Amino acid sequence: MLQWPDLRLSVLELGENPSSSLNMQSVAADTEEIMNVEPSTILALAKNALSASKQALALAEDLKLDLDDSLSNSLGSANSSTLPVEEEEAPTVRSTRRLERQSKRRRMPSKFMISDTYSLRKTNVRKKVSGSYDPNDPLRLFLRGPETTQLLTAKEESELIVKVQDLMRLEKLKSNLQSQFGREPTLVEWAEAIGLSCSALQAELHNGNRSREKLVYANFRMVFHVAKQYQGRGMNLQDLLQEGSMGLIKSVEKFKPQVGCLFATYSYWWIRQTITKSIVQHSRTIRLPENAYSLLGKVVKAKRSYIQEGNHCPSKEELATRAGITVQKLDKLLFTTRTPLSMQQPVWTDQDTTFQEVTPDTGIEIPDVSVAKQLMRQHVRNLLCVLSPKERKIIKLRFGIEESKENSLSEIGNIFGLSKERVRQLESRALYKLKQCLVKQGLGAYADLLV
Template identity: 35%
Template sequence: MWRFDDAHMPGDEPDMESYTNLDEMHETTDEVPLSDVAARVEAPVLDAVQHYLQEIGRVSLLTASEEIELAERMERGDAARERLNNASEELSAQLRRALAADIESGVEARRHLIQANLRLVVSIAKKYVGRGLSLLDLIQEGNIGLMRAVEKFDYHKGNRFSTYATWWIRQAVTRAIAEQGRTIRLPVHMSESVGQVKRVAEKLSQSLERQPTAEEIALALGQPVERIQRVLEAARRPVSLETPVGDEGEHTLGDFLPDEELPHPTEFAAQQMLRHDLATALDHLNERERRIIDLRYGLLDGQRRTLEEVGRVLGMTRERARQIEAEALRRLRQPDVGLHLRDYLE
């Protein structure tokens, strides 16, 4: 199965000292008026964002001291998780409970820091309306940048989190716009290849009762795997919702999509937080255990595999794959590992 990689965020850190006036970089987030973009945003989208602002507005903005307090709790939580994972001696039940409490406190602090700065994302995202992405798309990309900022923030340097996060949010938004700008129309011969591959993939899906891999499609067509992978890559290139439709171009592609298909920014942010927390939990597994969980549950490519298939991929018996999976799941059920996933299951 072809892999859908997450968007890669740049690793460069913002040079905070290069700003002569940090206050100029800090966005005002007490109120986020949308009147300045109302004429460029569809009414249903504008209503959705207004409702979203009402929801996130229930979380108060943070003072500098509150930002530090949350960052300290996150730091203690990370340290507690590290202690539990790498303890060379047997820890007492009392100490394990205390460390688990610090971990839970850190997870809640991280969530609070994100929620208190969601208005900052909207205030930045609306400045980029009209550059190829819808306002909701811009907010979603900005939320990714915000969560990246939470992970990278070092309160010891004395900067406000909102100041620091502004750089990461802008970076995520402008990068998404740049990626969208590279969207191109597929040439005729490539469109034909995409159609051929899709037809074969559908037939294989029926016989295999699962999505076929690129290798299986290549074998069925008698073509190199590399070529099939290029065709699949071309097939999933993004198409802007702002693409004109019709002879006069009076409508855009987004006009013909039902509003309920647009992911809500709150739901999108929660999904990204779950992805992060799940990755943190999987870090407790060794390489072989994580590989088996990835394959069994399709965490990397969306394709769930049977134990027989996992065994073939990793060169082991079905029974050995089952044993390793059972041990991995046992680890993930440990209170200190699965604690921060509890909220997603309630």
């Protein structure tokens, strides 16, 4: 205990009962003995005491924690009187809160994880949006104006139609003035014919054009609804939307509300008519008549109905029966509506070989056939030597051996001054001589070619 005074002091602070005043006197006596020791020894003892005090302090803290836990769990009311009031209440409250905080920390992710998760989600959403966004999307380009997303009420639509009709009357009057004057009328002449001032006429024209544009923009969605039904028929969606817009503009100019028809119904048929007409005129390299397209539509509809019923490969007889046409007409229709291919189109996607390179030319004979024909011509010339000059001339004129033109019996008779019957007799006799000669020379294969 002389070498570890701090340890003894810490034990006293933890609650050990001091022995008596005799112990204090012994400590004082020990202190007097230490004072008589050399300074170097005192310095060494001081260093040891400092290190011992640090160790004792650590032990005291550990012991205090153990005492707090044991007091909160096992001590009763008998030992609680020996501790201060603060030490009696604090461990229980502090221990409960500490456990709660620890449990919350386990359940709650760190701020770094939260920020990382949020940034990751934001990045994923950005990637999805950027991946699905196509600046060249036909629908996005077609409906990019703010007026295309605003639907009109029945009252607004009727007001716009009235203004458009006023504009059509003004333009009709202008066309009448143009035919009357032989030139385009000026603004003053146009205003005088109507009975308005120039500023009022300009205001009417501006309101009419603005109303027509607004009515057209508000119905662009119907154009897209009709156009997408005709995709895959030889025209892309952009061209179909363009043609449908032209039909919509025409329906706006020709609509008459006094007939009792809704504008949506009226414009739908105009849009559909312009789209189908453009498909007939521009969808194929070789244009087909409209009746061929109507029949082809019936055949396609019949085939689609068979597929829905479970028959994926209907025969031509079944298709013709359901389409209401004959099999011969169906064959002719399918033959004429074939899609032509370009001769410069590659046969395979991974090679540059075109159809022109692999398609034979029927107008050019192959070498074997050409040589065979040359030999046959030489044999025929040799055989003609057995005939008389008159018979030889008749055969050459009749079959066009030396000339490309074949002559009739009447034409040959006019050349020789003979009747048609006499020329026929001379021809028959010459052919008979040729057959006899062919059999003798072993060229019986040629005899079948002679009449």
